[in-house]
Amino acid sequence: MIALDASRATVYALVAMRARVTPHATALDGAEGHFTYGELIARVVRIAADLAARGLTRGDRVAVISQNSVHYTMLQLAGAKLGLIIACQNWRLSASDLRYCVDLVDPALVVASARHMGIATEAAGDVPVALIDSFDARGNTECAAEPEDGIFIIHTSGTTGRPKAAVISHRAQIARMSALRLDIGILPGDGYISWAPMFHIGGTEHVMSTLMSGGPNVIVDGFDADAIIDALEAYPIGWLMLVPATIEPLIARIKERNPAIKGVRGVGCMAVLVPLSVVNEITTLVNAPYVNSFGATETGMPPLSGHIIPVGRAQDSLAKGLSILTELRLVGPDGRDVAPGEAGEAWVRGPTLFSGYWNAPEVNAKDFADGWFHMGDMFRLTERGYEFAGRSKYLIKSGGENIYPAEIERVLLADPRVADAIVVRKPDDRWGEVPVAVIARVDDTLTEDHVNEICAAELVSYKRPKGVVFVALDDLPRSVSGKILREVVEGMV
Numbered sequence: 001m002i003a004l005d006a007s008r009a010t011v012y013a014l015v016a017m018r019a020r021v022t023p024h025a026t027a028l029d030g031a032e033g034h035f036t037y038g039e040l041i042a043r044v045v046r047i048a049a050d051l052a053a054r055g056l057t058r059g060d061r062v063a064v065i066s067q068n069s070v071h072y073t074m075l076q077l078a079g080a081k082l083g084l085i086i087a088c089q090n091w092r093l094s095a096s097d098l099r100y101c102v103d104l105v106d107p108a109l110v111v112a113s114a115r116h117m118g119i120a121t122e123a124a125g126d127v128p129v130a131l132i133d134s135f136d137a138r139g140n141t142e143c144a145a146e147p148e149d150g151i152f153i154i155h156t157s158g159t160t161g162r163p164k165a166a167v168i169s170h171r172a173q174i175a176r177m178s179a180l181r182l183d184i185g186i187l188p189g190d191g192y193i194s195w196a197p198m199f200h201i202g203g204t205e206h207v208m209s210t211l212m213s214g215g216p217n218v219i220v221d222g223f224d225a226d227a228i229i230d231a232l233e234a235y236p237i238g239w240l241m242l243v244p245a246t247i248e249p250l251i252a253r254i255k256e257r258n259p260a261i262k263g264v265r266g267v268g269c270m271a272v273l274v275p276l277s278v279v280n281e282i283t284t285l286v287n288a289p290y291v292n293s294f295g296a297t298e299t300g301m302p303p304l305s306g307h308i309i310p311v312g313r314a315q316d317s318l319a320k321g322l323s324i325l326t327e328l329r330l331v332g333p334d335g336r337d338v339a340p341g342e343a344g345e346a347w348v349r350g351p352t353l354f355s356g357y358w359n360a361p362e363v364n365a366k367d368f369a370d371g372w373f374h375m376g377d378m379f380r381l382t383e384r385g386y387e388f389a390g391r392s393k394y395l396i397k398s399g400g401e402n403i404y405p406a407e408i409e410r411v412l413l414a415d416p417r418v419a420d421a422i423v424v425r426k427p428d429d430r431w432g433e434v435p436v437a438v439i440a441r442v443d444d445t446l447t448e449d450h451v452n453e454i455c456a457a458e459l460v461s462y463k464r465p466k467g468v469v470f471v472a473l474d475d476l477p478r479s480v481s482g483k484i485l486r487e488v489v490e491g492m493v
Contacts, residue, residue, distance in 0.1 A: 243482025
């Protein structure tokens with residue numbers, strides 16, 4: 001159809017359009033400099049010309065090993081123009097795991113910052129390596145990307161095996177931008193602070209979304225409370241993305257500095273992993289509701305980020321709301337939808353979905369069976385909304401009963417004496433396995449007896465922890481996104 005050509009939208013084309021409309025507006029602000037939209041696109045054009053001169057063409061992968069910088073974003077946009085797929089690599093991995101991830105995507109080029117050039121050269125093998133800030137050539141190139149072309153590869157955390165390489169397309173990136181803005185109420189011109197590593201979806205995806213909508217992006221090299229507060233004073237922010245481990249340090253620094261915050265539309269993420277008292281405090285300090293989110297690298301902010309918690313009003317139930325642009329089913333082991341109130345696996349369909357895992361046909365066939373993406377996360381639909389029940393692959397079967405750890409964790413995290421908590425399974429001669437609570441305390445007077453009382457008031461007997469382990473907050477192992485690594489904690493008990 002003739003009309004099909006006119007409907008093709010890609011990320012680079014939409015950012016370039018913002019540069020035509022508002023060339024003098026701030027696009028990127030980082031340690032390497034301040035760039036307007038006009039200056040950004042001028043740089044990106046030169047980077048794209050350099051990449052094309054090296055022989056890279058649509059569909060080629062470029063593996064990137066670098067800390068956060070404006071150069072990283074510029075390279076991503078240049079790749080988006082040419083139809084290249086930028087494979088964002090986790091420089092925190094061991095040398096063998098990093099080499100595995102690079103080999104998996106079979107790149108035509110490896111790009112690295114000076115800081116990470118050593119590990120990049122080792123991981124690249126025979127693949128050419130270039131400095132991330134060295135691209136500069138005259139000439140122009142056509143915008144070669146198509147909507148279903150990959151724009152990024154983001155590796156999953158791989159907590160129970162080798163990381164998988166999730167391919168996010170231009171179509172998915174545009175839909176994710178739209179869904180987030182509709183769910184949270186972000187407006188054109190609202191900015192984003194990219195402090196999470198750019199090999200993570202929180203460091204990359206939302207920068208591109210903000211650029212497509214014409215807002216400023218502040219690029220920070222890792223979590224830095226003062227740099228984040230500086231950005232809050234300089235720009236209006238749409239979503240202040242904070243993971244659980246970063247919220248309390250930021251709270252402490254805000255109290256010390258008492259900044260004049262320009263404005264925030266929404267703050268935080270993953271409310272079920274944060275004590276209610278902390279949710280209420282951060283929302284009050286930045287005067288913004290809490291983003292009661294549930295998404296994934298594979299889905300973006302959907303399927304369940306459609307509910308925000310009003311300022312200072314977090315309650316015992318942190319049930320979630322359906323995101324816009326999302327279809328969702330809760331499905332039992334028999335492949336049928338479960339009844340309301342029963343736990344079922346989240347199956348998702350919609351335009352924000354990724355395009356599958358790179359070079360993993362068997363995994364893709366399984367995870368996309370029946371035309372839906374199977375998340376592996378369990379929820380119950382109740383009168384309050386969708387309540388998280390845990391991972392389908394992490395089920396505690398105690399005496400024939402199914403226990404999802406999230407149900408216990410919700411009760412524990414509602415107590416203000418609990419800084420953080422996770423529930424894991426432990427072998428048991430009588431019951432097969434039992435739940436054990438691992439807790440970091442705010443108040444050291446909290447005892448195991450107190451924990452038992454808390455749980456007895458909310459949970460049936462078989463769901464109550466059969467042991468309590470107290471640890472320091474810093475001793476809880478976490479992924480890049482701030483999630484506690486359940487399988488690692490299990491080995492601690």
